[in-house]
Amino acid sequence: MKVSDLRGILQYVPRFRERIFVVAIDGEIVASPNFANILLDLAVLRSLSIKVILVHGAAMQITQLAAERGVAISNADGTGITDEPTLKVGLEAVTNVMGEVMQGLTSVDLRAVYSNAIIAHPAGILSGVDQLNTGRVERVDTKSLHLFLNEGIIPVIPPIGYDGEGKTFRVNSDSVALEVAEAMGAIKILYLSAYDGVVVDGELVGTLSIAEAEDFVKKHRGTGLVETGLISKVEHAVKACRLVRVPRVHLLNGLKDEALLSEVFSQEGIGTMVYSNEYQQIRRVYKKDVRAVMALIRQSVDSEELVKRTRADILAHLDDYHVLEVDRNLVGCVALHVYAEQGIAELACLYVHKNHEGQGYGRKLMNYAEQLAAEKGVKQVMALSTQTFNYFQQKGGYTESTPDILPPERRKKYDASARNSKVMIKNVSVVAPLEASRV
Structure with a gap:
């Protein structure tokens, strides 16, 4: 590990210390070779005083055990009908998973307890069909969970619930994680499954707002193009962020080593994060930001990609x-200098930190500046560049012009600089309210 990696992790520690993470692991992940690495990741979280509640599934184990026993099960993941044979196989499979989980946690010196904190009631009759032994979470025994957490003990919660009379119900682990997070005031839910996250047109989507996640579910539910397990996790992520107010829900591939830590302790992560708060935003610069902006663009200034700006220049x-x-x-910046008399604006100081290139942030900043120009009544935006003019043409739709279009005061600076920058131009118009530019 590099020193810079450690520094990157440490910036998150004050924010997460003594807060609760709910980690939901599918049965398939528990059975994988990478489960041992996940346990080590949980030990890292605990060493940083992050409180962890572990929820596990058992669908894969139920399916396998039923096949071995020759039992035809009615449902494996706790979302459909659970008849008596299925419940019996399910309880045995869950008990087997429990042993694996507890053994694994003990092997990394983590104290844990298997908890019956889920109080459930029958799911009842849905669309005219009795769901039998399938349950829904009625409430969570938060008192016992807090007692465990305060003693440094990880509560492990199975996909099983009990009513006041001791009757047992099969419940869906995605739903259990959601209900536990709500009841315990968790700041994160991390779903670890065999899915990389949300993939659109072959590309992993790093972040989704609530609206974007809802749109994904609406477009893909029932189409067969996206597995129902992933749809379930996205649906529960939306509920967590919109209704429960869990700030962030992460969908990760639990088969990948270091996926958990990479997602939690980096700005970009490696899975899909559904968020309810302002994870990314473009905002105006304040005086306190000037030093950071100058540090951000220093490398580009040194390579003569950007014009050198002093603190006084920016403050002015x-x-x-x-x-x-x-x-x-x-991670990025942009400036828009408006020349109202000429009806033109200059897009300047466009820069994205090298560690965040390839994420589309440059285009977002460019679009934001252009939209801002349109809001100010400007019809054209120009950009001067010595090295990135291809970017403006290919990504922004700019065309090459001549220095003759520059306003008089800008032309003086252009000639004095001797940079011989190419001048690019683009017509702009208002396409949406400026508030929509938050990303």
Whole structure:
């Protein structure tokens, strides 16, 4: 591990210390070779004083055990009918998983307890069909869970619930994780499954707002193009963020080593995060940001990609500058200088930190500046560049022009700089309210 990696982790520690994470692991992941690595990751979280509640599934184990016993099960994941034979096989499979989980936690010196904290009632009759032994979570015994957490003990919760009379119900682990997170005030739910996350057009989607996640479910539910297990997790992520107010829900591939830590302790992560708060935003620059902005663009200034700007230069036009924040860290910036008399604006100081290239942030900043220009009544935006003019043409739709289009005061600076920058131009128009530019 690099020192810079450790520093990156440490910036999150104050935010997460003594807060609760609900980690939901599918049965398939428990049975995988990578489960041992996940246990080590949980030990890291505990060493940083992060409180962990572990929820596990058992669908794969139920299916396998039923096949071995020659039992025809009515449902494996706790979302459909659970008849008596299925419940019997399910309880045995869950008990087997429990042994694996507890043995694994003990092997990494983590104290844990198997908890019957889920109080469930029958799911009842749905669409005219009795769901039999399938249950729904009625409430969570938060008192016992807090007692365990305060003693440094990890509660392990199975996909099983009990009513006041001791009757047993099969419950869906995705739903259990959601209900536990709500009841315990968790700040994260992490779903570890065999899915990489949400993939659209062959590309992994790193972040989804609630609206985007809802749209994904609406488009793909019942189509057969996306597995029902992933749809379930996205649906529960939406409920967690919108109704329960869990700030962030992460969908991770639990078969990948270090997926858990990479997702929790990095700005970009490696899975899909559904969020309810402002994870990314473009905002104006304040005086306190100027030093950080200068540090951000220093490398590009040194390579003569950007014009050198002093602190006084930025302060003199402070309202023109905007920054892109990702998880409260500045990763990009842009400036828009308006020449109202000429009806034109200059898009300047467009830069994204090298560690965040390839994420589309440059285009977001460009679009934001163009939209801002349109809001100000400007019809054209120009950009001057010595090295990135291809980017403006290919990604932004700019065309090459001549220095003759520059406003007089800007032309003087252009000639004095001797940079011989190419001048790019683009017509702009308002396409949406400016508030929609938050990313």
